[in-house]
Amino acid sequence: AQTVTQSQPEMSVQEAETVTLSCTYDTSESDYYLFWYKQPPSRQMILVIRQEAYKQQNATENRFSVNFQKAAKSFSLKISDSQLGDAAMYFCAYRFPSGTYKYIFGTGTRLKVLA
C-alpha cells in the first residue's frame, strides 16, 4: 500500500536562513504526483509545490524547491530565505496516478521561524 512518511514533527529555522523538510513515500507505481501543502493557523490548505514523477527536473516555485529522488522515493522541500510568514504546518502528499486519484498525506511537519 502507498504510504507517505514525514519523520520531522517539528522544525525551527532562523529568519532568512534555509530549511529542508523531509518526506519519503512508498509506491509500486512509476508515474504519480507529489505535492507539498502549507497549512497556516487559519487552517487553509495551500499548495506550495507539485512534482510529476516522470519529470527528472526538480520543481521550483520562488523560494521553494524540491529535491526529488525517485529511486530513493524521497521528496524533500527546501525553503530558502525563510520568512516569518512561512511558519505553518507542512504536509507532503502523494496522488495515485489513475483510477480514483486519491491523495495520501503525511503526518505533517510544524515549521517555526525565529526572528
Place this chain on the structure above:
Amino acid sequence: DAGITQSPRHKVTETGTPVTLRCHQTENHRYMYWYRQDPGHGLRLIHYSYGVKDTDKGEVSDGYSVSRSKTEDFLLTLESATSSQTSVYFCAISVGENTEAFFGQGTRLTVV
C-alpha cells in the same frame, strides 16, 4: 478555492447523535474527498467519490457514511457520533486528472 463550501464551519454535538456535514462545489468536478485532520495523524481519507452515486471507503471509514446524489454535493454522515470523531473535517476536490487537490475551509466538529 475552486468554489468549495463546507457547512457548518463549527459544530458541537452530543455523543450518540447523527451528524451530517456538507460539501458543495460550484463547478461539477468529478472527484471529491472527505478527510479528517488530527494532531500526529495528518490528514486521513474517510471516503471519496468519483461520480454521482459512486463512492468508496478510505482508510478511516468506520462510523462514517457518505452520499452523492448530485455532482455538486458530497455529504458525510456520522451515524452515531462518538468522542473519537472530534476532529477537523476537510472536503477536497480534484479538478482534473493531473492536478492537486483543492480544499474547503474545514469543519471543526466537537462531540461531547
